[in-house]
Amino acid sequence: MSRILDIKDLSIHFLLKSGTVKAVNRLSLSLDEGETLGLVGETGAGKTTTALGIMGLVQSPPGKTLGGEILFDGRDLLKLPTREMRKIRGNDISMIFQDPMTSLNPIDTVGEQIAEVIKLHNKVSPAEAAKEAQKMLEMVGIDGSRYNDYPHQFSGGMKQRVVIAIALACHPRLLIADEPTTALDVTIQAQVLDLMRDLRDQMNTSMILITHDLGVVAEVCDKVAIMYAGEIVEYGTLRQVYKNPCHYYTKGLFASIPNMNEKVRRLTPIKGMMPDPAALPAGCKFAERCEYAGEGCGAEQELRDVGEGHLVRCFQCRKQTGVSR
DSSP states (O other), X not given: OOEEEEEEEEEEEEEETTEEEEEEEEXXXXXXXXXXXXEEOOTTSSHHHXXXXXXXXXXXXXXXXXXXXXXXXXXXXXXXXXXHHHHHBTTTEEEXXXXXXXXXXXXXXXXXXXXHHHHHHSOOOHHHHHHHHHHHHXXXXXXXXXXXXXXXXXXXXXXXXXXXXXXXXXXXXXXXXXXXXTTSOHHHHHHHHHHHHHHHHHHTOEEEEEESOHHHHHHHOSEEEEEETTEEEEEEEHHHHHHSOOSHHXXXXXXXXXXXXXXXXXXXXXXXXXXXXXXXXXXXXXXXXXXXXXXXXXXXXXXEESSTTXXXXXXXXXXXXXXXO
């Protein structure tokens, strides 16, 4: 498989009067063609900011990309003129935003909103765009006759299907899905995930799935990147991270999930809170919450390979596995 996305040392900060919010810090990850990466972390970890950085949608000011590269097909998106980036956005790279209730324009029909994307990126007539939009509705399981219906006439799950149809209208090579099932009930979540998986396989689309749900990642993803305080703290294949979690934050996430095979009275939460991104501590950002923190954790940590491409940003883990700092 060929490499479609390669992010190297990406840093995105928000320069506010009250201080600098360090949302994303020296982030690196990669994605191959046809592959799905799960980007996991709690609220405020920097997942959505990373996605907006890839899309070129970080609001500036106050947002500012301070360094790094975002290579898409070998081209650095950070160096492209605005006009070139507009051609890529929606055509080659598309995004499903977090809340379908606010992603759709309430005064335009759902068909018009899909057709608008098609007309913007393809040289087709309005009639051809409308026909293609109806096909996209059918593809996501909505009858094409509902082309002229408005968003308020759809349920939450159906709205999310429309948002997916808009994102896939131009058959993008990379799809970024920002917590696409968060606002949906469990049954509809399963339907939407099945739909996204089927469409990904049909179109051979690479995907970044942003979520805090490790169960969703297990169903859909090939690789996993665990994010904490603006950094990737663990990265590897689904099997590597789920069978052998190394970073103590990753272990804490798994320990907080109910286990059907164990009888316990209470779940085991991760103590404390994520540090303020405007006042990040030196060294390991998780050290203040980690019961295993010790000598060496106060120094700046780097992602290191602990075996077969399994990367971890943890001094204590590397010490146990014999990997040098």
